[in-house]
Amino acid sequence: MLRSRYIQCYRAFSRTYATATSPHALVFLEHRQGVIDSSSLSALTAAEQLGGKVTALVVGESEHVPGVVEQAKKLKGLTSVLHSTSPQYTEPVPEVLSPLLEKLLSESSPFTHVVSATSSAAKSLLPRVAARLDVPAVSDIISLEHNAENNSTTFTRPIYAGNAIATVRASSSVPIKFFTVRSTAFSAALVQDGAEAEVQAVDPVDVPDSPTQHVKTTIAKSDRPDLGVASRVVSGGRALKNADTFASTLYPLADVLGAAVGASRAAVDAGYADNSLQVGQTGKVVAPELYMALGISGAIQHLAGMKDSKLIVAVNKDPDAPIFQVADVGLVADLFEVVPQLIEKLKQ
Ligand SMILES: Cc1cc2nc3c(=O)[nH]c(=O)nc-3n(C[C@H](O)[C@H](O)[C@H](O)COP(=O)(O)OP(=O)(O)OC[C@H]3O[C@@H](n4cnc5c(N)ncnc54)[C@H](O)[C@@H]3O)c2cc1C
Structure with missing residues (x-):
């Protein structure tokens, strides 16, 4: 029928x-x-x-x-x-x-x-x-x-x-x-x-015995721009230490830039950030106007998700970090010193 x-x-x-x-x-x-x-x-x-x-x-x-x-x-x-x-x-x-x-x-x-x-x-x-x-x-x-x-x-x-x-x-x-x-x-x-x-x-096709049922969708709510479409992204890595320092360091910078927040897999796996924020091969692929990689080493799996960004800014303590190979602007520095200064400058 x-x-x-x-x-x-x-x-x-x-x-x-x-x-x-x-x-x-x-x-x-x-x-x-x-x-x-x-x-x-x-x-x-x-x-x-x-x-x-x-x-x-x-x-x-x-x-x-x-x-x-x-x-x-x-x-x-x-x-x-x-x-x-x-x-x-x-x-x-x-x-x-x-x-x-x-x-x-x-x-x-x-x-x-x-x-x-x-x-x-x-x-x-x-x-x-x-x-x-x-x-x-x-x-x-x-x-x-x-x-x-x-x-x-x-x-x-x-x-x-x-x-x-x-x-x-x-x-x-x-x-x-x-x-x-x-x-x-x-x-x-x-x-x-x-x-x-x-x-x-078009009439739907009834599937009474689907082997898979949708149970629920949980969407992390955020007032910030959506990571997938944002024109600016501020991303943090393992260097951010824990969830509190991740939030207190990155979020004020993201707010002043009107940016979405992203994270490396190491940061997500360590529980600093929700996994919906992961950028990379097994996370989201983004190509914003501005991508800031803070304390992210630049493993190929991370680069796979962001290397088409228009302007890549990297801050890393290690001058040999691979992220500098794709960065347009690189700063060898401690992010915990640089980020607060950057926020002050941007506010001015
Ligand atoms: C199959 C597979 C899929 C993967 N998919 C993804 C993916 O989708 N996305 C992803 O990101 N990774 C992915 N990974 C993991 C990836 O290989 C890396 O392990 C991960 O990206 C590392 O994250 P990280 O750069 O934050 O950490 P680390 O590699 O530990 O780098 C931390 C960086 O912070 C710097 N640093 C430390 N302290 C400071 C400071 N105070 N100031 C400035 N810099 C500092 C260090 O010099 C270092 O370069 C995948 C791996 C596999 C095998």
Whole structure:
């Protein structure tokens, strides 16, 4: 019954979009509390660079989906917006969402590419669906080029913690090309005056026996800018000694700069800072205008998360610390002496 209802709705959609030979990307648009994630806006920009149609997929519960669809349909470069509403979609649980995505990509699907930000949910969702369709998925791309003549797409992506860039080509034999996008490599799609993407509802696919249930989401509340999108970041490492000195040293500097606070993994593991603040290979990847690394040695795993920052300022007691190899401005000094002086100067 559900299946037939779904197919009915999907066929209506398929008629609107006759099978296309030019690229047609389906972008999984993530949102939180009714606001589209900025990393998904970067994924849209990447999808637009394929040079064809771009459809966004918005899922969620009835409280937020209509508002997100309203925001989405005004975005530059978006051809259409599909939305599916269900209490099951309140949180993007991959096991619950993958049947919906799989259905959208089955039968006479118009989609040639499936795109999302490199988010926690998408890292599980896209490979899961790609595997079911027996096609490869390319993760964390930083550039792309689509060749319309031979229907191949070439991507670049960082490997070995960003020490090498791999070039990967999905050829025409891959019918649907899946990729996730490193958000720092693409600007966020903007609202465009007069833009009005077509909107279409898609029936949810019920998954009564999901092996994974969402239990709760705990979000660390902060009045500071979001680390992922802040234009200035002040980060501290193991040298900050403990949670109290981390807070009393870094937070006043972050406040005076209007900056987000980040941390090395050593600082997070030692309990100085919440793990949502970790920058690096296994934390967040940031590329702000200003990145200040205070008492951070500059291990490659940390550099992987911040070395694309526009201006890197490092303070370290050790003149041989690797962080100085990527720093634009380096100061060999004790951070506990330098930071209070810096705050005073900035206040003036
Ligand atoms: C698989 C894997 C994934 C990882 N992922 C990440 C990741 O995502 N992010 C990450 O950060 N790390 C990651 N790491 C850990 C990484 O290898 C380093 O261990 C970590 O980054 C070190 O943190 P740190 O620079 O704060 O500490 P340390 O390496 O101990 O450096 C502390 C620095 O502070 C300086 N210092 C000490 N006192 C002062 C002072 N008073 N004033 C100024 N400078 C001072 C020291 O000279 C030293 O350079 C990962 C490791 C592995 C194996």
